[in-house]
Amino acid sequence: MSASPPRTAVLAPLVAATLLALLLGLQPLTTDLYLPALPTLARDLGAGMVSVQLTMSALILSFGVAQLFWGPVADRFGRRPVLRVSLACFAAASIGATLAPAIEVLVAWRIAQGACLAAAVVCARAMVRDLYEPAEGARVMSLALSGLGVIAVTGPVAGGLLTAAFGWRSTLAAVALFVGGVLVFVWRTLPETARSLNPRAMHPGPLSRTVREVGSNPTFVAWTALTASTYGGLFLVLSSSSFVYIEVLGFTAAQYGLALGSGSVAYVLGTFVCRRWLVRHGLTGTVRRGAFFTLAGGVGMAAFAAAGMQAPLAVLLPHWLYTFGHGIHQPCSQTGAVGPFPHAAGVAAALAGFVLALVAFSVGLWLGQAIDGTVRPMAYGLGVWAVLTAAVAWTLVQRHGVLKERR
Template sequence: MAAAAPPGAAPRVSHALAAVALALLLGLQPVSTDVMLPALPLLARDLAAPMAAVQLTMAALILAFGVAQLVWGPVADRVGRRPVLIAGLTLYTAASVGAALAGDIGALVAWRTLQGVALAAAVVVARAMLRDLYEPHEGAQVMALALSGLGLIAIASPTLGGLVTGWGGWRAALVVVGCAGAATLAFVVLRLPETIVQKNPHATAPGPLFGAWAGIARNRTFLAWTLLTSSTYGGLFTILAGSSFVYMNGFGLSAGAYGLAMATGSLAYLGGTVICRRWIMRLGMAPAVRRAAAFTLAGGAGTVAAALAGADSVWPYLVAQWLFCFGHGVHQPCGQAGAVGPFPRQAGVASALAGFVLAFTAFCIGRWLGLVHGADPRPYALTLGFWAAATATIAWTLVQRLPEPVRR
């Protein structure tokens, strides 16, 4: 546990413990999606489900994840971080078991939706805890360290998903997801202290809550960083939701080989988080994302070029994916810390609102790919290219106009 803190002060939590907690909590998001990626084509065949319904198992989880943050965030500001985490992680584990036992695609979508509701508690509280403990510049460094750990989880997730799916089918992949939820719950109960200094008894009252949302949404720092994180995650979600059908159906990769291919993208992401910490310390947050945007744009353009040229190998897509994921590893730590930075007393609400925008973006992408994505890789490539261009534009314009957070 953390060392005792003076009355009225946040607990003294080491960077290492905070980073581990953030990695585990935020890591449930790639676990929820990446472990299932190799299972999607098998799931479609086993349940005789159309493409749109299979994509809905991802899109419904993400939409529920986004909407539920608007509830969990204010609740966490009112009752504290630990109660919300314990409730959410318990629900997440139970929903994973239910999904593994689903008998048809409708039941699976329903359980995945509930899983998204529970996942929201872990992610929104993780971001709020970061603001409880640290100022934005220090918080971005801790978040980058945490996302390095998350990168390791992201590397393992599709690889493990591919191996487990090849051995026991898509239901076995969901069992792995449930085990990850149970392990994270145990960590929170045993090691993680309450981090909120002063609870807000009025946080869930409709009037103050709507007023808080309106004030946060008008803040230009919040807007710039939230648009950046939503756009870069939009590109990543395009890879998550669409690449299995391109790599496995288009280029004939097995579930195990596809899992390894996705793990290489996670390795590039991990490299981005490592470089992010160095760039933040040397340059600051805005210059860091300005540099990273060049990699993001190159990844999107490379994917579009491969599709339009009719590339008959998976390698051009993989190289472009690596470039995009490297840039994502810089944008996310800066964006997540920057979005909640101006709101030390409303960290839960700000985190929830930022998470909702990100998740709604991903939901729309999932529905779009469900309508247009098939054997032709061009819709996938053009969608990724669009979000890469949007990310670079925001990183080079809106973010650069912000004042740099004070370094402490």
């Protein structure tokens, strides 16, 4: 049985997109703002490459595992109370990370950040399914991810400037301030969006049946494979690019922020193209076309690296192509993964997010061992993820990715 929560308002698409952009934007902000600070952080705390990468990969693993908890909780208690609690805890964890005296303490606080971030992302993805049917949801998600892209553009630029002016701790303090602002906005603006609350959502029996239903659905598998593959390549770039651009190519922290921000501009352009293509080609047709850009970016960077080219444009141009394709894939795949499950959107969003985070964590662990002072680990890794993303977009998604509107 289910119990209906009070419905205070219906969100206008622009308000919904703004809320989604802020909530989903917490993920790139928590990583991207911090990226220009990694080399400085390593020197300041006397930490090795593996430990520094752990501040990223541990956050992502915590982010993935915690989604498995927050998904059923959001289906049981609603999106609004979960967001209020988690965002308050997120702000506190960010303050703790800012004040961390050692790398081990910083890793612990980053784990706490990841666990709180998981609730924001799960609720945001579930809210799309609460409010919209799949086709409209993909358009609203694309609009929200355009806003997220603006955050992603400014994040690394601001991170580079903050690091240069005030040191690495200032980037984490900025995250705390931003999260506090999002909490105030959510508290004042967000009604409960869940169509109904499920009192049995956290009971082991019903929960296990729901998990099996979601995990065995071929449409869920196809779209989740796409979102995890495209994000695997993006996370590889995010985690390794500060060392490639700063240590290998000789960029300053501020210049690196601009370079990473330019990739986010390409991502935003991809979300604009995504919205246009959705009207003409639908979800599956849109990602089929986007895969060409993904493949060109990943294979192009790998080819330049194999030829021994370590010039800025040999990295930047493929970077732009890949992130442009990512801006097409992510709105479609995130919507597609939860589309078949209006009754269990929280669980579906959580499972998809867990798979994505597990992939990213594995990438982070590999990079800690693979970074060798050249562009090759980033370039070859991106080539692999690009091929995998294109293969999923052209096969699994075309066979199983069609979503039916609920009548």
